[in-house]
Amino acid sequence: MTDSPHRSGCPINLAVEVFGDKWSLIVLRDMMFGNRRHFREVLTQSLEGIASNILADRLKRLMDDGMISRADDPTHRQKAIYSLTEKSIALVPVFAQLGAWGRNWMPATEELSARSELLEHGGPIMWECFMSELRNIHLGAEHKGPSILEELQHAYEEAVARMRNEEEGEQTLSPPA
């Protein structure tokens, strides 16, 4: 009937068409929450061990879909820097809800859940502030207000330290002094 490239005009389907695969949201997550902007950073710091050819393919697709942009990095000759666009920054509420679901219904680790928990509890006001900060980092827009990225990082580090203390506590308890 139409020559639309899409399976249907349903908004859920259109979202699935863009990032309904095993890696696109992982790459966007690392750019958004880890501020990884160079190919090698995303590749070598990947928790899930993304392969080089898959990463290259996903970056290309995400560019074709307008989710990221690519530019020469003025501070690194021969290096490209990738940035989020408005379209992917608008995924912050989706990430917040996906993280909340994964934390509640899947065996997420406490350290890796700390950021998700903070983002869920911060609600729409924190999400807006985070989107404003991402516009500053990735698009050069002005940002007023606190750094949500720093708050998220702090929550993660606190959780790591808490886990470490608990482990040490267990170790010193086993042979009582």
Next chain:
Amino acid sequence: MTDSPHRSGCPINLAVEVFGDKWSLIVLRDMMFGNRRHFREVLTQSLEGIASNILADRLKRLMDDGMISRADDPTHRQKAIYSLTEKSIALVPVFAQLGAWGRNWMPATEELSARSELLEHGGPIMWECFMSELRNIHLGAEHKGPSILEELQHAYEEAVARMRNEEEGEQTLSPPA
């Protein structure tokens, strides 16, 4: 280090592992918003044209992941009825945000956006009520309060009628009386 079957313990990754593919969320969407509970209903009423073997595979995976359950339908001999579980009913906020994103950033049609728009604007209070209704329909729990499914269906039908009127208006206008 561990023998976990998961790529990482990150809640976003764990969500992507369960439904990060082209069809799982489409099947869950049709069960949730269209109340399609039999194999043939999901298959023949699929807007996106899911293939029979893919649907069978996805239903099996969703069962393995605890997202749906399968039982004999007492009203149809030889037919199985599929139900959402608590784990998939908990995806309502994810669907609300995915729909909002798809509506705002992709070429979603007005008819198919009407439900998503209502769900977005209804916010967490409507989502909770919808989840309670889904627990009633799929799990037999008690539900007090309005039917969100009916409200969503009504919004869709209104949008269809509005589109039809606009088309007819354009047609009667072209050759002026």
